[in-house]
Amino acid sequence: MSNPTARILGIETSCDETAASVVSDGRVIQSNVVASQVDLHAQYGGVFPELASREHVKAIYPIVEQALEQAHLNIHDIDALAVTQGPGLAGSLVVGMNMAKGLALATGKPLIGVNHMEGHIYSAWLYQANATPHQPPRFPLLALLVSGGHSELVLMTDHLVYERLGATLDDAAGEAFDKVARLLDLSYPGGPSIQKASQTGSSSSFTFPRAMMEGTWDFSFSGVKTAVLRTVEALQEEGRALPVEDLAASFQDAVVDVLVEKTLMAAETHQVREIVVAGGVSANKRLREKILSESSRPVHIPPLFLCTDNAAMIAGAGYFHYIREDFSPLNIDVLPTWPLS
């Protein structure tokens, strides 16, 4: 039975953000608290899993408390708990899962395990409590999911119905940004650094490969990453200074071209009504501009604060499970590798 104003407390700890949020009716953000560990991991050039888990252990309780406080709610005012069950780092997922289980046990509220990538899709439904609601995405829709660990094209014919059309065969888009940033001596996380460097670079300076993977909806980004590496090595051998901005802009365009072209082709082939672009890489300015200008269909891209990991998206997706009474038992496990379909 659905509650007309169902309030879900979402908890997300799949990678290096400890996050909690209260969302009502799957759309309205009452609070959204994110503690990022990015400064801690920057010194290693990537996420250090054991450190990530331990930081989650320290942060989880105050973050959940803050999410409730900012929503002016008590844990007993919540209708259900939604938690990222996977995919992600096992040791990190366990921290959020145990917090959610503890709260569910103590309060008797339902517990809902949410797929992290499903959460990214549902970020397109969210808006701030003080903002004007936008039209939510309509089905059938195609979701381009681009994050640090995933690059996927997912077809949705209805709420919670997913068909994964294709995925990366090697590096995820965000992973390619992070690895190329390291090659160019740019700071972690690589996506924002590459975007910044690109602003003063020319994307036509270098022609990097665009792997279209014809006949499939899959992606491959290891070729473009290797092409950047070879170019960097050749320039260094010649004793030339690296044109970092030009390399960054040329790389960014190569990745964005493939993402946009394949998404628009898949949207056409499957005759979807609308497109959703989500996940950390959807924060990319070039990607946002290009897909918005080239698509003949409505494109939903969440605001920047909802592109990267957050718990509002987990609470949002959790709501759609909640109203279908799709609850998880208290003995559920985390699922570090959990394909969406």
Ligand code: KG4
């Ligand atoms: O969704 P997310 O926060 O975490 C995962 O679920 O992986 O995505 C993080 C990824 C990182 O690889 C980061 O470099 C990338 O998103 N990213 C970007 C931008 N902002 C974050 N990539 C390109 N351009 C950006 N502006």
Ligand code: ZN
């Ligand atoms: Zn993510």
